[in-house]
Amino acid sequence: MSVDEVVRIFGVPERVELAEGIVVRRYVEEDIAPLVDVVNANLEHLKPWMPWAQEPQTVEQQLDWFREADRGWADGTNYVYGIFDADGRIIGGSGFHIRNGPGVLEIGYWLAADAVGKGIITRVTEALTAVAGGLDDVTRVEIHCDVGNVRSSAVPRRLGYTLVRTEPREIVAPGETGTHEIWSITV
Ligand SMILES: CC(C)(COP(=O)(O)OP(=O)(O)OC[C@H]1O[C@@H](n2cnc3c(N)ncnc32)[C@H](O)[C@@H]1OP(=O)(O)O)[C@@H](O)C(=O)NCCC(=O)NCCS
Numbered sequence: 001m002s003v004d005e006v007v008r009i010f011g012v013p014e015r016v017e018l019a020e021g022i023v024v025r026r027y028v029e030e031d032i033a034p035l036v037d038v039v040n041a042n043l044e045h046l047k048p049w050m051p052w053a054q055e056p057q058t059v060e061q062q063l064d065w066f067r068e069a070d071r072g073w074a075d076g077t078n079y080v081y082g083i084f085d086a087d088g089r090i091i092g093g094s095g096f097h098i099r100n101g102p103g104v105l106e107i108g109y110w111l112a113a114d115a116v117g118k119g120i121i122t123r124v125t126e127a128l129t130a131v132a133g134g135l136d137d138v139t140r141v142e143i144h145c146d147v148g149n150v151r152s153s154a155v156p157r158r159l160g161y162t163l164v165r166t167e168p169r170e171i172v173a174p175g176e177t178g179t180h181e182i183w184s185i186t187v
Helices: 029-041 059-075 120-133 150-158
Strands: 015-017 023-026 078-084 090-097 104-111 140-146 162-168 179-186
Touching: 015 120, 023 120, 029 059, 029 090, 059 078, 090 120, 104 120, 120 140, 120 150, 140 150, 150 162, 150 179
Parallel strands: 104 140
Antiparallel strands: 015 023, 023 078, 078 090, 090 104, 140 179, 162 179
């Protein structure tokens, strides 16, 4: 594949429902103001690991991000989801990144601090891994995380992913060590 060849994957569902009313779905514009509130209320929790959570966000900035996310959905290059509880409250985010070559989806995630420790991201990731396995042209799912982010790496470990390598990576958030773990599963 040449470096400028864009990988596109289609058929990704906009909504995935889990037990206990947890919903993983594509954001709509009305979600953006509550999303900003949740992120800003969780900055200290997110800052160590999420490069986009270093400063308080504004609705205007996030609307730009939302439009960019919508383009990813339209052109098959990136898929962003919100995670919602049974009351429809935003409790986190996830998604499929397409940036590791043909046939590979990378799952990313974050949770609000008060949603941590309940198995929610493990269940979301398990469901999204199954979704990926049902897509044409997807053969592998990866999860990338800093070696210091033990809560994050516990998720693929719990789900039977294999740690295939570590590699140096630019530090983009203050908790990072500069070494990333690459977890992989064949689907
Ligand atoms: C990474 C992050 C999403 C992990 O959240 P988490 O709550 O630890 O992960 P889960 O939702 O899968 O919950 C796992 C915990 O719930 C428990 N649990 C309860 N029921 C469970 C179930 N049905 N299945 C799995 N785990 C369950 C597990 O034992 C584990 O408990 P522990 O806290 O004692 O280890 C969270 O720490 C976070 O948002 N961090 C900041 C952002 C970030 O780092 N993102 C990742 C960047 S790579």
